[in-house]
Amino acid sequence: MPARSRLDELRQAGKPAFARALAEIEAAPWAPATVALLDAAHAASYGRVLGVTGPPGAGKSTLISAIVQGFRADGLRVAVIAVDPSSPKSGGALLGDRARFAFDPEDDGIFVRSMAARDRLGGVAELTWPAVALARALYxxxxxxxVGVGQSETEIRDLADRVLLLVQPASGDMLQFMKAGILEIPDLVVVGKADLGPPAERAFRELQAALAHSAGSAPPVHLVSALEGQGMAELFALVRRLLASADGPPEHPPRWLEHWVRERYGRIGCACFRTFRQRFPDDGPFTLLARFARCFEAVLPPR
Ligand SMILES: Nc1nc2c(ncn2[C@@H]2O[C@H](COP(=O)(O)OP(=O)(O)OP(=O)(O)O)[C@@H](O)[C@H]2O)c(=O)[nH]1
Ligand SMILES: [Mg+2]
Incomplete structure (x- = not known):
């Protein structure tokens, strides 16, 4: 079936079909049909991507549940992809399925998939890129x-149109974030669990003060409680506005391409890729990756 009609079929068929398509991508990422489907999705992309990052247990999933309810109330269809930090040894999720969302399973307008970030703690899983590309053409x-543990923040920056960093009161996160320069990445910073009272307010004031002294334009800071709703209306209004004003369909080639190549083939692979891609300017991103993987792996010694 031509990739375009497959995409149309996926649009009609709802959640189980999308889940099956993701399983196929996972099983045969370089199959010609997979590559064609992903490039068709990239070309037909219309969805906007919000990245939500922050330390373990900060309340990301709870906040996402609340934000998704807001999108649904606006009549928007939403896909949620949660990347679990995984154990480098077992390759499995560190704490089982950490995606704790409160969604109505009957709602066909919400799709949820959690995936393990395989090779390291935090960051984006290899499947996340194609999954997001496909989701952008369907939702x-x-x-x-x-889970933000350093390097992953820059990955989410390239994958998402807008990035929300969630920090936990009284955790010392702020100091760490400032040192690591992470506060330059998000479009907005949220201090969660406002219902905890004074520690949350202190964290909020500290963050505002820190950002006021930072060079360049500082992201706005919000204090919210996703559990009790405090500050959520203002936050959602901002998220809605930020996404609506995002640049629209991803640029070509997408920024995440080089991340993906570096992750898989290292710095040398990335340097080769830069030259390689110039020879195939008309390739869709997934066709280009498949072509590069084929060539690059052909010259590598067998693993
Ligand atoms: N008091 C309070 N607790 C919250 C709030 N939001 C989340 N929590 C609690 O914080 C804990 C972690 O919440 P999650 O939403 O799973 O946090 P997470 O950042 O997604 O966690 P991981 O995915 O495991 O990194 C849970 O026990 C939540 O009930 C909040 O607004 N107030
Ligand atoms: Mg979570």
């Missing part, structure tokens, strides 16, 4: 949850 909004 109005795509929310990606990642």
């Amino acid at each position: 109005d909004r795509v929310v990606v949850e990642t």
